[in-house]
Structures are given as C-alpha cells and as structure tokens.
Amino acid sequence: MVSKRTILLSLAASGIALVVWLAVGALHVLLEHAGVPAGLQGFVAPATPAVLLVWHAPDTALVAGIALAVVVAVLAAPSVHASGTGFAPRVLGVWFAVVVGGAVACGFSGWPTILGMLQYGTDGLTQAALLGMFEPVRRGTAWGATYGWVVGLAVVAIARRLEGGEPTARRAGGALPAALVVGAVAAAGWSLAAVAHGWVDRTVAEYVTTARSALAGTVSTAADWLAPVTTAGDASLGAVLACAGLVGTVAGGLTYVAARSTVLPAGRTVLVLAVWVACVAGALLGAIPTALVGVGLDPQGDGRYLAQSLLKSGPTDGGAAGLLYGWIPAVLALLVLRRPAQPDADDLAGGDAGPATTPLDVTV
DSSP states (O other): OOOHHHHHHHHHHHHHHHHHHHHHHHHHHHHHHTTOOHHHHHHHSOOOTHHHHHTTOHHHHHHHHHHHHHHHHHHHHHHHHOTTSOHHHHHHHHHHHHHHHHHHHHHHHTHHHHHHHHTTOGGGHHHHHIIIIIHHHHHHHHHHHHHHHHHHHHHHHHHHHHHTSOOOSOOOBOHHHHHHHHHHHHHHHHHHHHHHHHHHHHHHHHHOOSTTOHHHHHHHHHHHHHSOOOSOTTSOHHHHHHHHHHHHHHHHHHHHHHHTTOOTTTTHHHHHHHHHHHHHHHHHHHTHHHHHHTTOSOOTTTTOHHHHHHHHTOSTTTTHHHHHHTHHHHHHHHHHOBOOOOOOHHHHTTTOOOSOOOOOOOOO
16 A cells, blocks of 8 residues: 555646746746757757647646646655665666656647547648657657756655654675676667667668658658667767667666666665666667757748747657666666675674574484
8 A cells, every 4th residue: 555655745746847837938938038059948948738838828738737747746656755764776767757757748639639639631641740740759758857856855855854864774796797798788789779860860861862752751650660769870889889888878877877876675666767768868868969969959031930949848869768768778787787695693693693603403
C-alpha cells in the first residue's frame, strides 16, 4: 500500500515540475521578445505548450499541464518512496519522471495538428505523425532533460529531510563495471542511430526526385522515430565517433554516481530509471557538437524558417534516442551490479564475536 508520505512527495514533484514548466515557458517568451537567437532560446528555454499559456491560449496548454502533473506524480513515486537507497539514484529517478512527463505533455499538444491535417485525407498521415507527434515529443524530452534535475534535487532533498538522512544499508558492488557497460552501450547505440539516420537522409535526397513523395516521407519519418539522432546527418564519421564518446562519458558517469549509492534489492527500480535518464542526458549533451556544426545556434536571415523553429524547440534532438533505447543499458547495469555479501558474525558483533563454533559430529 502506498504511504501518505509517498503520495505527498509525488504531488510535490508534480507541483514543482509544473512551476518549472511555467517558468521556462515565460523565460522562452522573454528571450524571444529580447531578440535572442533561436538556437540559444532552445538551449536555455526549450519551447513547450507552457508558452501558449503565456500567450493566453490555454486550451491545449492546460491539457498538456494536467498530463505533465499526472505522469510526473506516478513515475516519481518509486523514487520518492525508496528511502532505503541512496540520494543520487533517487534524484535521477525523479529526473526520468520529468523527462517522460514532458514528452507526454507535449505529445498531447500535437493532437490538434494531427486532426487538422487528417481533415484533408490520409495522404498526409506521415507528415502529421512527424509534426504532430515526433516534434512535440522531442520538445518535451528536451525540456525534461534540461530541467528535470531541478525537480529531482528539490523533491529528494525534501524526502531526505523527512526521513532523517542517508540509509545505512550496504551499497551494491560493481558500480565501475556497470558504468563502463552503460557508457559503451550508450555510445555504440547513439553512433549507430546517428549513422543510420544520416544514411537514410542522404539516400532519400539522392534517389527521390518526386516532390512530396509519400514513400520518401514515410521512410524519413520512420528514421526520425527509430533512429532519432537528427543532428549528425552532415557530420563526418570522426565527429560522430567523438560525439559518441561524449554520450558514453555522460551516461557512464551518471550511472557510476547512481550505482555507487544504490542499495539492492530495494533500489532496483530506481536504478533502472536512473540509468535510463542518464542515457537521455548523454544523448542530449553528446549531440551538441554536431548541432553546432550543422545549423548552429542562429539560422536567422537565411530563409530557413523551419530550421529556426526547430532550434527553438530545444538543444539538439532532446536526447530522444536515450528515451527510446535507454532501457537497454539500464537492464544491463542491473545485471552487472551485485548485491553486497551478507555480514559475518564479526561484523554483526562489532569485531568481538569470538571464535566461531561448529557442531560436533558424534557417531554412536
């Protein structure tokens, strides 16, 4: 049964997430009014439906805000409840809840676009799926990955204050091997997605000559969904590999921080969520160099309105590859970690347990 404390902390997580959601939306509008370059707007304050609230268009934004609050409250519950595990994995677990909440909230905001495009028939279904779902999910993931740690730190700090400090149980072993495995798998997966997406883009551009080809649109949209590294298409293989190394470093580093303070078996679920969001953060930060050498921070003035609008949505592709595939390194990390050995009699007695005794084997 869920305790009252867990419910209150989950509600606190959703409330803090809503406050950050609205604050970032207001900041985005201020930056736009100040004439800040589009790419810099996306890095500092990714565009979300909260912007619509600031612009007094509340219908879709209110639905998105409710979805955000519900998802964060539900997914943050395991992390705020896990008083027996360490501080770091719980913070990352709440961070993951905010990432998913942002993606779901922005996904809700995309339904009007899909329905509007479907009024003209199913020919535009592929484009509707791209503009109505993929781009909103990308925006929501970017927002959650950029600011979810704020919510995690605040909520887990409150939880720790109520609980009275760190747990005294023995930590799991194997944090370094788990971090190395996660870093290697995350780097390899991100580079594979980047190369695959770039190959699809180049192939479509080379061989498709029909304007508005339905097949080309379907293939490109499938690549956006299945290999969602959208910033490395023009990057060299060396640049992709270097960025993959950055992805692995970030994901592995956060995994090490989480794993070294994890208590098993109580913290298994929280660890999976923590490693998952570590992969999201790695994919978000690792793609920044390829984004900078691509469209850059400020495409204004060159006529690429779509590119400018997409840059306002958030840094790089929002770490979407980590959100889609981060569960794989998370499960591997859980398999690598090992439970601590049970304390022997000397440990339990503070080192003064005396000599161990064994029963006599008496044969009559």
